[in-house]
């Protein structure tokens with residue numbers, strides 16, 4: 001299964017919890033796991049308490065770890081200016097596994113599934129959702 005998300009790039013952080021939960025509901029799987037995977041090397045999947053303060057704090061942290069305008073070998077070789085995006089994608093990882101119980105995602109009260117897009121442009125992104133029953 002796939003979901004498509006429009007992002008603004010530039011460390012955009014989007015709550016995709018409801019879209020993942022919809023796919024879980026459609027699957028009718030009661031017990032198991034859901035694997036959320038983004039097949040783009042400028043994006044990542046993680047979790048966050050999705051409130052404006054933390055969204056900004058996470059963006060600031062990402063910018064400290066790998067500033068967009070930093071000096072990257074990738075940019076010299078390819079000229080696409082998104083070396084920082086590729087590095088952040090490697091650090092944060094493209095996937096997340098969440099347990100399912102009674103056809104619901106087992107997440108903490110404030111824990112939301114987020115798609116991060118570090119690229120230096122807006123884009124449509126596909127996220128793969130794999131649901132495995134046990």
Ligand code: ZN
Nearest residue numbers: 078080082083
């Ligand atoms: Zn690149």
